[in-house]
Amino acid sequence: AQSVTQLDSQVPVFEEAPVELRCNYSSSVSVYLFWYVQYPNQGLQLLLKYLSGSTLVKGINGFEAEFNKSQTSFHLRKPSVHISDTAEYFCAVSDRGTDKLIFGTGTRLQVFP
Amino acid sequence: NAGVTQTPKFQVLKTGQSMTLQCAQDMNHEYMSWYRQDPGMGLRLIHYSVGAGITDQGEVPNGYNVSRSTTEDFPLRLLSAAPSQTSVYFCASSCGLAGQCEQFFGPGTRLTVL
Numbered sequence: 001a002q003s004v005t006q007l008d009s010q011v012p013v014f015e016e017a018p019v020e021l022r023c024n025y026s027s028s029v030s031v032y033l034f035w036y037v038q039y040p041n042q043g044l045q046l047l048l049k050y051l052s053g054s055t056l057v058k059g060i061n062g063f064e065a066e067f068n069k070s071q072t073s074f075h076l077r078k079p080s081v082h083i084s085d086t087a088e089y090f091c092a093v094s095d096r097g098t099d100k101l102i103f104g105t106g107t108r109l110q111v112f113p
Numbered sequence: 114n115a116g117v118t119q120t121p122k123f124q125v126l127k128t129g130q131s132m133t134l135q136c137a138q139d140m141n142h143e144y145m146s147w148y149r150q151d152p153g154m155g156l157r158l159i160h161y162s163v164g165a166g167i168t169d170q171g172e173v174p175n176g177y178n179v180s181r182s183t184t185e186d187f188p189l190r191l192l193s194a195a196p197s198q199t200s201v202y203f204c205a206s207s208c209g210l211a212g213q214c215e216q217f218f219g220p221g222t223r224l225t226v227l
Contacts (some may be wrong), residue, residue: 004155006155007202011151016188032213036218042220042221042222043117043203043218043221044203044205045216045218046215046216049215051212051213071202089198090155090156094212096211096212097211097212098211098212098213099144099163099207099209099212099214099216100146100155100158100171101146101216102134102158103148103155103156105153105154105155105156106157
């Protein structure tokens, strides 16, 4: 069965510092990988996705993620965060050929001035 | 386009009451789904539909029913609410091309069962 592990439940960081949010997955088949962001009291918005091809994926708001098949990881990075990046971030996986998403438990990014 | 809309935004129920959470999309998406979000547990899939007339169970289907009579609508029914169903519920839709399309999420319904 698929599963997604987000190792950090909270990540505090100062504005303009770099950040990495970690995500590991387990699956016996080929997968698609996603990062979603949820701002307070809102629904989820897609940041980026990996379907195939280049393992470095660029998304919205300056975020990027790297797919590492050997380590079954899909970590999210941003070189310089802003106060407005304060939100909860969810990593998700789906088996190729389906639309069913399995989510991690989320990482709350708190950016301080 | 309104995207994915959900009603109501907030609801308080007593144990044993029934209700329907509404979800509609105007993007002609084939795939629709319902998730619940609980603190520390992320989002868990309740039910999903790959097209009108076709539904299936997700990870946590017990206590919930769905139907899909039209492409646009995908209501979620709680037949006899329980406190364990206190949660935030999200509906999502996508074009259904086997995972290659973005899933769009509604704004959520916050449900409290007393």
